[in-house]
Amino acid sequence: MTLTFEDFKPGHFGTFGPRHITRDEIVAYAREYDPQPMHLDEDAANASMLKGLAGSGWHMCSLMMRMIYDGFLHKSASMGSPGVDQMRWLAPFRPGDDLTLDVEVVEARASQSRPTLGIVKFKFSMLNAKGQTISEMITPIMIGRREAAAGN
Amino acid sequence: MRYLEDIQIGHRRELGSFTFTAESIKTFAEQFDPQPFHLDEEAGRKSLFGGLAASGWHVASVCMKLLVADGQRAKAEAEARGEEPPVGGPSPGFRDLRWIRPVLAGDTLTYSSEVVSVRATATRPGWGILQSKNVAVNQRGEEAYSFLGSVFLPQRGDAA
Numbered sequence: 001m002t003l004t005f006e007d008f009k010p011g012h013f014g015t016f017g018p019r020h021i022t023r024d025e026i027v028a029y030a031r032e033y034d035p036q037p038m039h040l041d042e043d044a045a046n047a048s049m050l051k052g053l054a055g056s057g058w059h060m061c062s063l064m065m066r067m068i069y070d071g072f073l074h075k076s077a078s079m080g081s082p083g084v085d086q087m088r089w090l091a092p093f094r095p096g097d098d099l100t101l102d103v104e105v106v107e108a109r110a111s112q113s114r115p116t117l118g119i120v121k122f123k124f125s126m127l128n129a130k131g132q133t134i135s136e137m138i139t140p141i142m143i144g145r146r147e148a149a150a151g152n
Numbered sequence: 153m154r155y156l157e158d159i160q161i162g163h164r165r166e167l168g169s170f171t172f173t174a175e176s177i178k179t180f181a182e183q184f185d186p187q188p189f190h191l192d193e194e195a196g197r198k199s200l201f202g203g204l205a206a207s208g209w210h211v212a213s214v215c216m217k218l219l220v221a222d223g224q225r226a227k228a229e230a231e232a233r234g235e236e237p238p239v240g241g242p243s244p245g246f247r248d249l250r251w252i253r254p255v256l257a258g259d260t261l262t263y264s265s266e267v268v269s270v271r272a273t274a275t276r277p278g279w280g281i282l283q284s285k286n287v288a289v290n291q292r293g294e295e296a297y298s299f300l301g302s303v304f305l306p307q308r309g310d311a312a
Contacts (some may be wrong), residue, residue, distance in 0.1 A: 035214040035220055049241045057243055058216045062184040062209045069186060078187060079200050084249040
């Protein structure tokens, strides 16, 4: 059963994960997209403000996307997103972390210009195993409405 | 990478270009964003995007790749002048990220970065925050992507 716009009501939606993070994947992403020493090398990272090897913030965004997809977006009528209102990188994520994604619906509104979809604004919080929120993202996603999905 | 005091509002740097091939779009999507319109040409054509479209996080990750390369160029230029450039800090986050137009297979984006503001931080003595607007335009000159990024920069302060 496909989740449509109507299935997203303001309030807590769900918690997904945990997702285990390895040193190899942190370094692999950093080599390709964010080769700053604090994401690649322990000694440089220890000397930085992050005080230890930590993943790129853009890697965090990409991991969040994958957990959103695996958690519920894969079985939804997602039609993409116009952007991100705000992303806060509150604390580093590290090799060995087990990350959990907490999903809250902030608001859901029908699109005036496109009657086949609605816009759901989410707040995604990524927590580590200690329960510390390490990143927080507020973003709208366009999701197809039930009538339109049934007509396909 | 410079000290906070050296930064000029409105200073703009060209970061370079990147072509999103179908192969690179699918490779990124398989790992991080396997929605059908990022993996399959036919699904892309039927979507709002109108073709195989790069994940927005791929477009964003490439921007970071070009920002880091530009920072390394700036560091090399400073060292060539005999200066010892400071080491920048991490970023506390970003705002107002917009995927303005789809980035389809074969599109080339050209990225740039412009300084919007600089300010001292109360919480981290010796550091300030630089905010910049980063933009990407496609091969037709249309804006496809933008965001307001922030990064910690050291202050020269009394040390210099």
